[in-house]
Amino acid sequence: MAGPEAIDFAVAAYREEGVWQVAELTLDHVVDVDTLADALRRFPGDHGSVGLVAVDEDFFLIVHVVGQRARVLLSDITAATEWEIAASAVEFLGLPTPDDEDDEPEPAGELDLLDDLGVGAMDLGMLLDDPDYYPDELLSEVARRIGFGEAFDEVVGLTSA
Template identity: 55%
Template sequence: MTDAEVNAVDFAVVAYRDEGDWNVARLPSRALDDVDTIARELRRYPGESGALAMISVDEDFVILVRVQGSLVRVLLSDATAAPDWTLARSAVVHLGVHVGVDDDQAPAGDLGIVADMGVSAADMGALLDDFDLYPEEVLSEIARGIGFGEKFDELVDLAD
């Protein structure tokens, strides 16, 4: 990613469950070059059900990356961001998705990425289809549904 793109990252958070407790921390900017770099970073965390990266870029789109052993799952909230953003482009390349110039805004990837953690694919689709929500609100709702909403909100300064 370019310096401008790194500066456009609103926040990047990792969440993982260890010994029954949720841990939430910021991901270092050096880990945000592409999906593969994010996946390598996530493997450093001990999560019982893998580690989850939650990234908001330019108050425009979100990327979720979940690593469980060798399995890497990705969800990009808006595939049409790929032509303009290196990180979004790496997500669609990882997913093997083609994004056309005239495509409408739509998510790409695994809507069920955290279904086993409490946010179903249908709920995820509804969240991503709600264009009135800012990316941080979408991620906060996902974190809340999984069970670490308060920790997430506090870390990214959304707490009331």
């Protein structure tokens, strides 16, 4: 299983006094979902914080923390057979680990985890169904729809569209 060294980026986004802030997370924060959720709880967000993690241009993980509650969305459940952070997400969600023969990528978790931030389950589902998006591009689009797209792109080094 591959560990955090293959992570393309991990950021936390939170709104403080109505203004979105985006901060990089260290690899120590993304060893598993519980560690990531604990790191996100340290941010002073008005309505919790959101962790966005892209791994090896292959899949992404979104964790939305409000108080003690953590909600998770893994873009591709099949990643759990190769990646520690994905396996951690599947375990956190209480789902069985897919077989190595399962090669049909599909999301796992809560598509509605960003409803309160303006990105509904249907919108997120449509983005996930678009094969033209790489994980970083999809997360950039999610960040844009929530309201911190430019800050996100700047922190992760993407060029804003």
